[in-house]
Amino acid sequence: MSMAKAENGPPHLAFDRVEVYYSALVAGLKGVSLSIERGEFVFLCGQTGSGKSTLLKLITREVRETKGQVSLLGRDLGQLPDREIPYLRRQMGIVPQDYGLLPNKKVWENVAYAMRAVNRSKREVRAKVPQILEQVNIMHRADAFPYELSGGEQQRVAIARALINDPPLLIADEPTGNLDPTHSAEIMALLSRLNEQGTTIIVATHDIPIVQRLQQRVVELEFGTIVGDTAAGETWSPNISSAEYTTFEEKETDYQFDGEEFEIYLEEPSPEAAAEETGEPTHEEETPRA
Amino acid sequence: MLDRIEFLLSEAFVSLGRNKWMTFAAVTTCAMALLLLGGLGFAYMKIDQFAQSLPSKFEISVFFRDKVPADDAKRVVAETLKMQGVDSVRFLPKDVQWEVLKKEQPELTQGIPNPLPDSMRIRLKDLAAAPNVAKELAKKPEIGGENVKYLAKEQELLTTALGAVRLLGLALGGLMLITSGVLIYNAIRLTVVARRREHRIMHLVGANQATIALPLLLEGFVQGLLGGLIAFFAFWGSFAVVRALMISTLQVGGTEVFPITSSLFGFVAAGGVYGLICSLLAVRGKTLKGAIG
Ligand SMILES: Nc1ncnc2c1ncn2[C@@H]1O[C@H](COP(=O)(O)OP(=O)(O)OP(=O)(O)O)[C@@H](O)[C@H]1O
Ligand SMILES: [Mg+2]
Numbered sequence: 001m002s003m004a005k006a007e008n009g010p011p012h013l014a015f016d017r018v019e020v021y022y023s024a025l026v027a028g029l030k031g032v033s034l035s036i037e038r039g040e041f042v043f044l045c046g047q048t049g050s051g052k053s054t055l056l057k058l059i060t061r062e063v064r065e066t067k068g069q070v071s072l073l074g075r076d077l078g079q080l081p082d083r084e085i086p087y088l089r090r091q092m093g094i095v096p097q098d099y100g101l102l103p104n105k106k107v108w109e110n111v112a113y114a115m116r117a118v119n120r121s122k123r124e125v126r127a128k129v130p131q132i133l134e135q136v137n138i139m140h141r142a143d144a145f146p147y148e149l150s151g152g153e154q155q156r157v158a159i160a161r162a163l164i165n166d167p168p169l170l171i172a173d174e175p176t177g178n179l180d181p182t183h184s185a186e187i188m189a190l191l192s193r194l195n196e197q198g199t200t201i202i203v204a205t206h207d208i209p210i211v212q213r214l215q216q217r218v219v220e221l222e223f224g225t226i227v228g229d230t231a232a233g234e235t236w237s238p239n240i241s242s243a244e245y246t247t248f249e250e251k252e253t254d255y256q257f258d259g260e261e262f263e264i265y266l267e268e269p270s271p272e273a274a275a276e277e278t279g280e281p282t283h284e285e286e287t288p289r290a
Numbered sequence: 291m292l293d294r295i296e297f298l299l300s301e302a303f304v305s306l307g308r309n310k311w312m313t314f315a316a317v318t319t320c321a322m323a324l325l326l327l328g329g330l331g332f333a334y335m336k337i338d339q340f341a342q343s344l345p346s347k348f349e350i351s352v353f354f355r356d357k358v359p360a361d362d363a364k365r366v367v368a369e370t371l372k373m374q375g376v377d378s379v380r381f382l383p384k385d386v387q388w389e390v391l392k393k394e395q396p397e398l399t400q401g402i403p404n405p406l407p408d409s410m411r412i413r414l415k416d417l418a419a420a421p422n423v424a425k426e427l428a429k430k431p432e433i434g435g436e437n438v439k440y441l442a443k444e445q446e447l448l449t450t451a452l453g454a455v456r457l458l459g460l461a462l463g464g465l466m467l468i469t470s471g472v473l474i475y476n477a478i479r480l481t482v483v484a485r486r487r488e489h490r491i492m493h494l495v496g497a498n499q500a501t502i503a504l505p506l507l508l509e510g511f512v513q514g515l516l517g518g519l520i521a522f523f524a525f526w527g528s529f530a531v532v533r534a535l536m537i538s539t540l541q542v543g544g545t546e547v548f549p550i551t552s553s554l555f556g557f558v559a560a561g562g563v564y565g566l567i568c569s570l571l572a573v574r575g576k577t578l579k580g581a582i583g
Contacts, residue, residue, distance in 0.1 A: 089496035100494065102487055113488070117497040121293040177376060 093162030320517025375419020514565020
């Protein structure tokens with residue numbers, strides 16, 4: 001189904017000699033050419049600072065290329081006027097690394113709120129929210145607050161929210177970054193299922209075991225360039241030693257607000273949430289649902 | 291459409307509720323500013339109207355000394371007419387006035403000789419000429435300084451009072467207006483901070499700029515609007531009090547009608563527009579660029 005689509009029309013995403021310079025000396029990407037077909041599942045791998053997030057931000061138009069061209073379904077994103085960005089983002093689901101759940105809203109409210117924000121009627125919300133929650137297998141926790149959920153459950157809510165626009169493209173930056181292997185496997189199973197239903201999936205990750213097990217396409221970045229592109233079905237092993245992938249501290253990616261410091265207003269995460277995130281015991285088996 | 295409006299409103303009211311004290315401070319200072327500027331502006335207008343009506347009423351009364359021959363009195367009248375700033379002169383012979391008085395108060399005037407002097411009423415074209423005219427008349431042997439009466443002192447006082455009211459109103463009102471502006475601006479900025487998570491989600495899922503900005507503008511607008519409403523009621527109240535005072539102490543102003551519609555509209559519109567301007571300044575450029583990652 002997904003591969004059939006790829007035969008006609010422009011690729012879902014095309015990067016043509018893309019360079020991103022954050023300043024004269026700081027490069028995010030240094031000449032990346034890459035084509036992603038509709039229905040593909042692509043892992044972006046690479047050390048910290050290799051440019052994975054930069055590549056994803058080009059797709060969401062958080063960042064604009066300094067040189068080269070990025071196109072989505074043949075449309076040059078660099079030429080897109082700012083006021084079109086909201087409509088661009090409705091064509092994709094974005095799963096942020098920190099989940100980005102609203103702590104004072106229940107699971108279903110988190111999804112409902114996002115739908116209301118894109119002008120969906122209450123009626124549509126009532127019909128669609130349960131459907132999406134079922135889809136990511138979190139319906140039984142619909143009335144829970146985020147701090148009552150495990151990291152994996154929170155991640156599923158974040159994915160649920162990314163599905164509100166029925167996006168043909170799903171982008172996830174380190175979706176398993178904070179999860180133990182069991183929950184990581186669950187999330188990957190969910191993403192695989194969405195991919196089987198035709199959604200193009202792009203995942204930036206450091207999680208080598210997961211990447212190796214899924215046997216999807218792997219694009220490997222280093223210092224802002226592509227150093228490896230392994231097709232789906234082939235066994236991938238990192239170009240760089242795997243130690244380099246794993247021995248780093250997750251950097252804080254909290255919301256930057258125009259460079260102003262608002263840290264003093266930030267609410268502390270509740271102790272429950274903190275406790276749950278640091279690995280709650282799970283009794284479920286590693287059962288990727290296909 | 292209605293659904294969308296409901297969402298925007300609920301977003302705005304969540305913030306109004308969250309910043310209760312901030313909202314309260316912003317609304318009350320805004321109300322005070324509007325009351326000062328609007329209420330004192332209204333008072334100034336009324337006093338000014340009153341002052342404007344004075345010059346036509348404004349007259350110099352002059353009493354002749356006893357036993358001034360009629361011919362001399364007539365000569366003085368003629369001379370007065372030629373003075374600068376004089377509009378008209380009316381000569382009032384003592385006999386004529388006495389007859390009038392006898393008719394009005396028969397008991398009081400019965401059986402006594404006419405105590406009234408001859409007099410004249412001078413109407414001025416130009417108020418500023420009053421001191422000069424009075425001085426000239428006082429020099430005349432037929433009249434004498436103590437027999438010239440005019441309202442220069444009262445007029446001066448009124449002018450000073452008007453100036454003071456205007457100055458006070460502008461200074462205090464301006465200060466309050468700036469304060470309330472800062473408070474509204476701050477309330478919106480606090481909201482922007484408090485709701486950065488929600489705004490991020492909105493950016494993330496592709497919400498329009500308007501969906502993010504409108505609740506913020508609405509918040510400032512509602513604060514100004516509430517301020518205007520409170521100012522209106524306070525104005526209504528003080529109007530009633532001042533009117534009651536004027537009727538009981540000065541026996542004037544009983545006919546004044548409170549301009550309900552125009553003042554309600556004026557205060558609320560001024561407050562709303564002001565709140566909107568403050569929130570526009572607070573929002574400008576702030577919600578437009580939000581990182582989502
Ligand atoms: N907003 C920014 N301003 C300046 N430099 C930036 C910015 N974002 C990223 N960079 C730089 O661009 C390079 C690529 O960063 P990027 O975030 O894309 O890497 P990454 O592969 O996602 O790393 P990680 O695995 O740690 O998330 C890094 O050198 C980084 O310091
Ligand atoms: Mg990154």
